[in-house]
Amino acid sequence: MAAPGDSIEVLDHGFVRLDAVMADDLSVVNAARVSFGARREAMDDRDAGLVRFLMRERHGTPFEHNFFRFHIKAPLFVTREWQRHRIGSFNERSGRYSELPDEFYVPAASAVRTQVGKPGAYTFEPLPDDAAEEVRTGIESSYAESYGRYRELLDAGVAKEVARSVLPVGLYTEFYWSVNARSLMNFLSLRNAAAAQHEIRVYAEAAEQHFARAMPVTHGSFVDQGRTAP
Amino acid sequence: MAAPGDSIEVLDHGFVRLDAVMADDLSVVNAARVSFGARREAMDDRDAGLVRFLMRERHGTPFEHNFFRFHIKAPLFVTREWQRHRIGSFNERSGRYSELPDEFYVPAASAVRTQVGKPGAYTFEPLPDDAAEEVRTGIESSYAESYGRYRELLDAGVAKEVARSVLPVGLYTEFYWSVNARSLMNFLSLRNAAAAQHEIRVYAEAAEQHFARAMPVTHGSFVDQGRTAP
Amino acid sequence: MAAPGDSIEVLDHGFVRLDAVMADDLSVVNAARVSFGARREAMDDRDAGLVRFLMRERHGTPFEHNFFRFHIKAPLFVTREWQRHRIGSFNERSGRYSELPDEFYVPAASAVRTQVGKPGAYTFEPLPDDAAEEVRTGIESSYAESYGRYRELLDAGVAKEVARSVLPVGLYTEFYWSVNARSLMNFLSLRNAAAAQHEIRVYAEAAEQHFARAMPVTHGSFVDQGRTAP
Amino acid sequence: MAAPGDSIEVLDHGFVRLDAVMADDLSVVNAARVSFGARREAMDDRDAGLVRFLMRERHGTPFEHNFFRFHIKAPLFVTREWQRHRIGSFNERSGRYSELPDEFYVPAASAVRTQVGKPGAYTFEPLPDDAAEEVRTGIESSYAESYGRYRELLDAGVAKEVARSVLPVGLYTEFYWSVNARSLMNFLSLRNAAAAQHEIRVYAEAAEQHFARAMPVTHGSFVDQGRTAP
Numbered sequence: 052m053a054a055p056g057d058s059i060e061v062l063d064h065g066f067v068r069l070d071a072v073m074a075d076d077l078s079v080v081n082a083a084r085v086s087f088g089a090r091r092e093a094m095d096d097r098d099a100g101l102v103r104f105l106m107r108e109r110h111g112t113p114f115e116h117n118f119f120r121f122h123i124k125a126p127l128f129v130t131r132e133w134q135r136h137r138i139g140s141f142n143e144r145s146g147r148y149s150e151l152p153d154e155f156y157v158p159a160a161s162a163v164r165t166q167v168g169k170p171g172a173y174t175f176e177p178l179p180d181d182a183a184e185e186v187r188t189g190i191e192s193s194y195a196e197s198y199g200r201y202r203e204l205l206d207a208g209v210a211k212e213v214a215r216s217v218l219p220v221g222l223y224t225e226f227y228w229s230v231n232a233r234s235l236m237n238f239l240s241l242r243n244a245a246a247a248q249h250e251i252r253v254y255a256e257a258a259e260q261h262f263a264r265a266m267p268v269t270h271g272s273f274v275d276q277g278r279t280a281p
Numbered sequence: 282m283a284a285p286g287d288s289i290e291v292l293d294h295g296f297v298r299l300d301a302v303m304a305d306d307l308s309v310v311n312a313a314r315v316s317f318g319a320r321r322e323a324m325d326d327r328d329a330g331l332v333r334f335l336m337r338e339r340h341g342t343p344f345e346h347n348f349f350r351f352h353i354k355a356p357l358f359v360t361r362e363w364q365r366h367r368i369g370s371f372n373e374r375s376g377r378y379s380e381l382p383d384e385f386y387v388p389a390a391s392a393v394r395t396q397v398g399k400p401g402a403y404t405f406e407p408l409p410d411d412a413a414e415e416v417r418t419g420i421e422s423s424y425a426e427s428y429g430r431y432r433e434l435l436d437a438g439v440a441k442e443v444a445r446s447v448l449p450v451g452l453y454t455e456f457y458w459s460v461n462a463r464s465l466m467n468f469l470s471l472r473n474a475a476a477a478q479h480e481i482r483v484y485a486e487a488a489e490q491h492f493a494r495a496m497p498v499t500h501g502s503f504v505d506q507g508r509t510a511p
Numbered sequence: 512m513a514a515p516g517d518s519i520e521v522l523d524h525g526f527v528r529l530d531a532v533m534a535d536d537l538s539v540v541n542a543a544r545v546s547f548g549a550r551r552e553a554m555d556d557r558d559a560g561l562v563r564f565l566m567r568e569r570h571g572t573p574f575e576h577n578f579f580r581f582h583i584k585a586p587l588f589v590t591r592e593w594q595r596h597r598i599g600s601f602n603e604r605s606g607r608y609s610e611l612p613d614e615f616y617v618p619a620a621s622a623v624r625t626q627v628g629k630p631g632a633y634t635f636e637p638l639p640d641d642a643a644e645e646v647r648t649g650i651e652s653s654y655a656e657s658y659g660r661y662r663e664l665l666d667a668g669v670a671k672e673v674a675r676s677v678l679p680v681g682l683y684t685e686f687y688w689s690v691n692a693r694s695l696m697n698f699l700s701l702r703n704a705a706a707a708q709h710e711i712r713v714y715a716e717a718a719e720q721h722f723a724r725a726m727p728v729t730h731g732s733f734v735d736q737g738r739t740a741p
Numbered sequence: 742m743a744a745p746g747d748s749i750e751v752l753d754h755g756f757v758r759l760d761a762v763m764a765d766d767l768s769v770v771n772a773a774r775v776s777f778g779a780r781r782e783a784m785d786d787r788d789a790g791l792v793r794f795l796m797r798e799r800h801g802t803p804f805e806h807n808f809f810r811f812h813i814k815a816p817l818f819v820t821r822e823w824q825r826h827r828i829g830s831f832n833e834r835s836g837r838y839s840e841l842p843d844e845f846y847v848p849a850a851s852a853v854r855t856q857v858g859k860p861g862a863y864t865f866e867p868l869p870d871d872a873a874e875e876v877r878t879g880i881e882s883s884y885a886e887s888y889g890r891y892r893e894l895l896d897a898g899v900a901k902e903v904a905r906s907v908l909p910v911g912l913y914t915e916f917y918w919s920v921n922a923r924s925l926m927n928f929l930s931l932r933n934a935a936a937a938q939h940e941i942r943v944y945a946e947a948a949e950q951h952f953a954r955a956m957p958v959t960h961g962s963f964v965d966q967g968r969t970a971p
Contacts, residue, residue: 086838
């Protein structure tokens with residue numbers, strides 16, 4: 052598992068780095084025990100039981116008194132899903148103020164997949180190896196053409212904010228995300244889940260490693276309770 | 282100005298349509314007057330003065346007891362800025378579940394601009410007509426190539442959620458946005474503003490027309506107070 | 512059931528009045544169907560099934576595109592629990608700017624209860640009738656003494672914001688609450704529930720009547736899914 | 742000024758204690774510089790200028806990537822105003838699960854004030870010393886009567902959640918409050934301000950001391966920009 056400050060590599064060029072963290076299971080216990088005017092200096096077994104009780108009964112607020120700041124590099128289409136989560140803070144690289152670098156997501160052959168089944172009940176299967184390689188090549192050359200056009204537009208003096216229109220959503224961006232454990236669990240329940248798109252799920256798995264290390268009792272309860280956020 | 286329910290056309294293929302609205306200046310007055318246990322059935326001049334007082338003194342909560350539901354069609358790069366506004370509700374077209382249609386934003390010649398000045402103090406000037414037309418043609422053919430690749434990938438059986446990686450951020454999407462007047466004014470203060478990108482500003486102008494019609498006293502106070510949200 | 516605009520009486524002096532509403536099941540369906548670029552003018556059976564699917568799979572955002580504005584009169588101790596729900600808008604009577612009227616909550620004899628069992632697993636039983644009456648009398652005279660002191664302080668020229676310090680949390684206040692169905696269901700799941708205090712539960716029951724009338728399919732799904740908010 | 746972890750005494754029995762903090766000016770700079778894909782390891786003069794620019798231009802999000810957890814003891818009427826601030830996390834002592842201790846706010850003689858002027862433009866003046874002492878005695882005896890009644894009700898077997906109805910809003914409670922600098926500045930702009938009630942203002946002053954120590958450049962810019970939150 053990752054140490055705080057560690058960066059976990061994700062996809063072909065991305066990462067989830069824990070930039071700062073102030074989070075432990077004790078903060079959950081103390082937020083709950085203030086109901087009784089009580090406070091602990093360290094966790095014991097009864098406190099672990101209290102965390103499980105809070106998770107099971109969906110008492111969510113005690114899980115909010117902590118802090119994770121992630122630094123993330125991900126494709127735009129992943130970032131778009133991520134930033135729909137409103138309880139948390141984002142700052143992202145700007146395509147208005149800086150030239151965007153030439154880095155794009157090309158799926159590994161095993162991630163070049165086809166969709167099987169009906170709307171609402173899709174499953175995915177990998178394409179055969181040859182087809183997958185052809186797809187990868189096609190995606191790469193499309194990215195190259197688009198980025199070439201972007202450079203041409205910039206060279207012609209077109210403003211960055213206009214030129215970026217031709218850049219595809221496979222482009223990598225980077226952003227900070229600050230969030231508390233309650234909101235993080237909500238994210239994990241939806242994004243490290245079977246229904247999530249593979250490409251955001253691997254990011255959610257990385258974020259979950261950081262979470263599990265900082266708050267092992269909380270994380271264990273989250274898993275035991277079926278990964279439903281309190 | 283637009284009637285509720287009207288759709289205002291924006292850019293080459295977009296719109297801002299007011300899908301539902303329950304908003305008037307009286308709701309601001311009554312939310313404020315509940316402080317005194319009072320309630321009015323209709324606005325008078327003193328009530329208009331109260332709205333101006335609330336705006337000036339930044340008493341924001343009375344401006345929250347109303348509702349606007351917009352239906353919007355806009356390019357992805359505009360939508361990305363829009364969805365960073367967290368106090369409000371979004372549902373958007375999905376590129377995982379449906380094939381995305383072949384509609385892209387091509388700037389009008391007058392909007393093909395170059396950036397002048399230093400970071401933090403940019404201004405924009407249009408390119409000469411010939412250059413602008415060349416840029417427009419270049420953008421269009423880049424879109425066509427990217428969309429062609431998208432179709433090829435779909436035809437090869439690649440899942441929609443993977444194939445979309447090559448689609449550029451000039452692509453049109455559509456979404457619902459539900460918001461109250463306080464959050465809407467915050468959006469307008471930032472997006473119908475000199476520092477905003479032209480393409481989101483024209484959407485914000487359209488949304489502001491709908492707002493001004495539903496809540497004229499509130500809108501007038503907002504403008505008079507320098508367009509700072511309370 | 513209550514008509515929109517109706518006021519439902521709660522406790523001895525309170526009410527839950529639906530001051531304004533723009534909410535129907537169709538808005539849920541359309542917010543979900545925008546994923547596919549589709550839109551309906553009226554609900555059919557498949558749409559009702561879609562609402563149930565969204566509720567079961569905890570797709571919460573489509574339930575946010577609607578609006579309820581309640582006008583509520585309730586004791587301070589109920590209001591304090593209510594206003595901990597952060598996704599929604601409040602404006603309340605002020606004890607700084609107006610003299611607070613002499614209205615207090617005295618529990619009905621059947622609500623004068625004793626606590627049985629251990630922390631975390633309390634149940635409640637009514638006191639015997641005689642004891643309950645004595646309790647009611649005791650509470651009433653305590654309120655009378657406190658309110659008498661409040662009046663004395665005001666008469667001595669003490670500022671309202673200082674004098675109110677002696678007023679008990681059984682005092683009635685009134686407030687507006689604007690909320691969407693998703694946040695309302697979260698409130699109902701916690702407050703119209705066995706673990707909630709009786710006095711807020713009866714308010715939540717009244718709010719739920721208004722909700723059920725405006726959005727019957729959504730409400731039915733909420734109940735069928737075990738009253739867990741999506 | 743207070744060290745992180747220090748407790749600042751407020752009013753007769755209250756405090757503002759910084760229970761945990763992860764906040765510095767550098768986090769503001771780095772959240773802003775990610776726009777350009779840049780990152781600093783330490784602040785310099787240009788970075789301080791950037792903080793001032795962000796504050797002036799109301800670019801608020803870079804101020805959100807930090808964390809303050811306060812432990813606060815305050816009267817209920819102060820707490821009620823505090824908990825209306827929705828962007829932040831609260832857990833508070835419960836009157837349902839524990840007996841509330843016999844601690845109440847009695848204003849210092851200098852804080853026994855009368856209200857002068859008209860609604861919307863009140864000022865306050867202290868009462869003469871003799872009158873102030875009489876008021877203090879009156880408030881104390883009212884508290885004593887109310888608390889005596891509370892004890893009687895508990896002794897008669899009445900549930901804590903019912904018995905508390907008679908307790909006045911001068912009662913002390915305690916709570917945790919977790920918040921980021923942007924939301925904290927919004928709180929300070931409204932509560933450490935001339936229009937705020939004296940009793941919450943002294944709490945806001947204490948919270949501001951903790952903030953100023955952790956983020957001196959940010960705090961300085963906040964003050965220089967007229968104490969308006971970005």
